[in-house]
Amino acid sequence: xxxxxxxxxxxxxxxxxxxxxxxxxxxxxxxxxxxxxxxxxxxxxxxxxxxxxxxxxxxxxxxxxxxxxxxxxxxxxxxxxxxxxxxxxxxxxxxxxxxxxxxxxxxxxxxxxxxxxxxxxxxxxxxxxxxxxxxxxxxxxxxxxxxxxxxxxxxxxxxxxxxxxxxxxxxxxxxxxxxxxxxxxxxxxxxxxxxxxxxxxxxxxxxxxxxxxxxxxxxxxxxxxxxxxxxxxxxxxxxxxxxxxxxxxxxxxxxxxxxxxxxxxxxxxxxxxxxxxxxxxxxxxxxxxxxxxxxxxxxxxxxxxxxxxxxxxxxxxxxxxxxxxxxxxxxxxxxxxxxxxxxxxxxxxxxxxxxxxxxxxxxxxxxxxxxxxxxxxxxxxxxxxxxxxxxxxxxxxxxxxxxxxxxxxxxxxxxxxxxxxxxxxxxxxxxxxxxxxxxxxxxxxxxxxxxxxxxxxxxxxxxxxxxxxxxxxxxxxxxxxxxxxxxxxxxxxxxxxxxxxxxxxxxxxxxxxxxxxxxx
Amino acid sequence: xxxxxxxxxxxxxxxxxxxxxxxxxxxxxxxxxxxxxxxxxxxxxxxxxxxxxxxxxxxxxxxxxxxxxxxxxxxxxxxxxxxxxxxxxxxxxxxxxxxxxxxxxxxxxxxxxxxxxxxxxxxxxxxxxxxxxxxxxxxxxxxxxxxxxxxxxxxxxxxxxxxxxxxxxxxxxxxxxxxxxxxxxxxxxxxxxxxxxxxxxxxxxxxxxxxxxxxxxxxxxxxxxxxxxxxxxxxxxxxxxxxxxxxxxxxxxxxxxxxxxxxxxx
Numbered sequence: 205x206x207x208x209x210x211x212x213x214x215x216x217x218x219x220x221x222x223x224x225x226x227x228x229x230x231x232x233x234x235x236x237x238x239x240x241x242x243x244x245x246x247x248x249x250x251x252x253x254x255x256x257x258x259x260x261x262x263x264x265x266x267x268x269x270x271x272x273x274x275x276x277x278x279x280x281x282x283x284x285x286x287x288x289x290x291x292x293x294x295x296x297x298x299x300x301x302x303x304x305x306x307x308x309x310x311x312x313x314x315x316x317x318x319x320x321x322x323x324x325x326x327x328x329x330x331x332x333x334x335x336x337x338x339x340x341x342x343x344x345x346x347x348x349x350x351x352x353x354x355x356x357x358x359x360x361x362x363x364x365x366x367x368x369x370x371x372x373x374x375x376x377x378x379x380x381x382x383x384x385x386x387x388x389x390x391x392x393x394x395x396x397x398x399x400x401x402x403x404x405x406x407x408x409x410x411x412x413x414x415x416x417x418x419x420x421x422x423x424x425x426x427x428x429x430x431x432x433x434x435x436x437x438x439x440x441x442x443x444x445x446x447x448x449x450x451x452x453x454x455x456x457x458x459x460x461x462x463x464x465x466x467x468x469x470x471x472x473x474x475x476x477x478x479x480x481x482x483x484x485x486x487x488x489x490x491x492x493x494x495x496x497x498x499x500x501x502x503x504x505x506x507x508x509x510x511x512x513x514x515x516x517x518x519x520x521x522x523x524x525x526x527x528x529x530x531x532x533x534x535x536x537x538x539x540x541x542x543x544x545x546x547x548x549x550x551x552x553x554x555x556x557x558x559x560x561x562x563x564x565x566x567x568x569x570x571x572x573x574x575x576x577x578x579x580x581x582x583x584x585x586x587x588x589x590x591x592x593x594x595x596x597x598x599x600x601x602x603x604x605x606x607x608x609x610x611x612x613x614x615x616x617x618x619x620x621x622x623x624x625x626x627x628x629x630x631x632x633x634x635x636x637x638x639x640x641x642x643x644x645x646x647x648x649x650x651x652x653x654x655x656x657x658x659x660x661x662x663x664x665x666x667x668x669x670x671x672x673x674x675x676x677x678x679x680x681x682x683x684x685x686x687x688x689x690x691x692x693x694x695x696x697x698x699x700x701x702x703x704x705x706x707x708x709x710x711x712x713x714x715x716x717x718x719x720x721x722x723x724x
Numbered sequence: 725x726x727x728x729x730x731x732x733x734x735x736x737x738x739x740x741x742x743x744x745x746x747x748x749x750x751x752x753x754x755x756x757x758x759x760x761x762x763x764x765x766x767x768x769x770x771x772x773x774x775x776x777x778x779x780x781x782x783x784x785x786x787x788x789x790x791x792x793x794x795x796x797x798x799x800x801x802x803x804x805x806x807x808x809x810x811x812x813x814x815x816x817x818x819x820x821x822x823x824x825x826x827x828x829x830x831x832x833x834x835x836x837x838x839x840x841x842x843x844x845x846x847x848x849x850x851x852x853x854x855x856x857x858x859x860x861x862x863x864x865x866x867x868x869x870x871x872x873x874x875x876x877x878x879x880x881x882x883x884x885x886x887x888x889x890x891x892x893x894x895x896x897x898x899x900x901x902x903x904x905x906x907x908x909x910x911x912x913x914x915x916x917x918x919x920x921x922x923x924x925x926x927x928x929x930x931x932x933x934x935x936x937x938x939x940x941x942x943x944x945x946x947x948x949x950x951x952x953x954x955x956x957x958x959x960x961x962x963x964x965x966x967x968x969x970x971x972x973x974x975x976x977x978x979x980x981x982x983x984x985x986x987x988x989x990x
Binding site for chain 2: 570574607616686
């Protein structure tokens with residue numbers, strides 16, 4: 205009761221403070237309905253909307269409401285929707301678009317900069333937008349007109365670091381990570397002050413000597429621990445009650461040369477739980493100890509509560525690039541489920557925490573080695589639907605051939621070559637109580653990996669492997685609606701309701717499509 | 725040493741081939757000779773580096789007692805020696821590096837070598853051209869006899885292929901990793917389909933689309949055809965079906981043996 209009162213007064217305070225067009229921070233704490241205020245729609249990463257206007261009975265009549273031409277290529281941006289405005293990020297640019305009409309409000313472009321690049325999206329804090337760029341800068345824009353307020357360098361592009369991640373806003377912290385795999389460089393997360401651009405804390409994916417277990421997971425006869433890896437290139441999730449930030453880290457460096465870095469190589473290829481006020485690590489779960497196949501663990505750590513084997517649990521689920529599906533207790537990082545969702549021949553077993561134990565003979569070899577499991581899925585977001593208890597993921601079964609091209613301890617960068625042969629892509633619905641696949645959608649075709657949205661309208665929105673946008677029955681995977689958009693879905697769909705009308709938005713190459721029911 | 729130079733040349737030539745293939749302006753003679761000059765400078769730089777720098781930075785510039793130069797921020801930000809030059813000639817007393825009183829042209833050669841090394845390391849990526857020159861000896865770690873036995877026995881390869889027919893001289897056609905990847909799964913071979921209309925009329929051709937909603941083929945008549953999927957009967961023939969099946973069965977030893985055998989087909 206007291207808690208409720210505090211929450212209520214907090215809500216009142218915020219309502220007073222926020223002007224009509226600003227993002228109300230309280231929106232980040234609720235499932236997305238009239239607002240899609242962050243990369244994943246809300247902090248849980250479920251990409252589940254409680255909207256039901258578009259549902260399995262009527263989705264067959266879904267039609268185009270409007271389309272916005274960004275005239276840009278390679279777009280991977282998840283639009284935000286706040287107070288009737290869509291904010292869409294590009295490599296060195298951004299757009300504000302009327303979420304009702306598809307008409308452009310403003311366009312921001314950095315003068316003299318290339319305009320392509322796979323930016324994943326904006327973050328928004330009150331009246332400000334945040335964007336990471338191909339030259340590894342963080343930009344702060346004014347949301348009302350796209351004017352740039354400041355920029356800071358977050359990593360060194362000369363070492364092939366680049367930006368792209370959609371930052372995550374937690375209260376007054378902008379949490380931002382970085383990308384890059386060509387040259388060795390260490391990954392990190394930083395918390396940035398949204399008003400000044402000052403760094404508040406930095407968490408390094410590479411351990412310090414006093415962090416004994418992690419430090420000892422690297423050899424120290426070379427300086428390989430300083431080169432690390434552990435890129436933080438996809439947006440994490442957040443539990444406000446536990447005050448824990450969950451983020452996935454990328455592969456170690458050198459990427460495919462395991463002999464150069466014997467050991468588990470913490471904190472690469474791990475889900476880490478951090479205190480967002482201090483950047484201190486609370487727990488970690490390493491999904492690919494001593495990875496040698498580029499199996500980043502950046503796929504969304506999806507948060508949900510419920511009972512597991514009769515016991516109430518706060519859970520975290522992730523479908524990993526390495527072909528394994530994990531459900532963890534998110535209070536402590538212990539695995540409740542570790543189960544392959546595609547064949548994964550690189551695993552010889554699991555340790556007592558549920559972390560896989562890799563097979564040494566499936567590390568890349570000078571004469572090549574056949575490896576299954578990756579790329580089981582990729583960064584494009586999955587979805588968890590609390591009503592069906594199903595975790596939806598676009599999966600891929602493929603045979604990888606991995607060659608080590610730089611043997612020895614002085615290997616750097618990628619240090620290998622890999623080919624993926626005979627890929628078969630399909631959408632899988634995984635039961636989070638068992639880790640077993642409940643159904644597989646008949647979406648075979650050219651292949652591709654696309655993001656997913658699920659809704660209380662008993663629907664799953666994604667694209668199929670032939671490039672059609674599709675809506676499926678959330679319980680059976682039956683296709684109920686489809687449309688070929690003339691291009692490729694660069695990220696996943698999102699949804700919002702405005703003036704009593706529900707829109708489903710699909711970014712396809714340089715076009716943003718908004719679908720709605722006719723007559724609304 | 726010689727091998728590295730060859731690799732560098734291979735990179736340069738493949739980059740130029742790529743540029744030509746992409747329909748870019750044919751590289752001007754000046755561009756080609758500039759690249760050759762750059763490669764020559766890098767080779768002179770290699771000798772200088774070995775003589776003056778390798779004791780601390782290693783022959784390949786990956787560091788030892790001194791820092792790794794491949795992933796040095798200073799080196800990577802260098803433009804024409806503007807950052808490297810002063811460090812070489814002035815030394816770094818605070819870090820125990822003595823000055824090396826080299827001429828400007830020698831510094832330029834050193835810079836060319838270090839930049840070439842960076843390019844070499846950066847090209848070891850999934851997409852870079854470099855590892856395509858993996859020599860056949862490195863991949864041929866099986867035995868010809870075991871490969872032949874697999875080819876004629878459990879692999880079932882002779883059902884479709886003959887080493888004196890379609891596969892004669894196959895090892896001459898592809899570079900070693902391409903040969904291996906292609907025998908594992910020769911992507912690009914088109915799937916074909918026979919589409920039967922309600923009238924009984926049949927169309928045959930290369931399958932372009934079969935997404936559950938529509939089927940489309942490039943017909944033997946040279947024309948494109950499409951139909952609603954529900955209106956027709958479709959029989960699909962995937963010429964790679966046997967490869968896809970085998971791909972799941974190979975052990976690493978099978979792969980090495982088969983390669984060792986196939987690479988003899990010259």
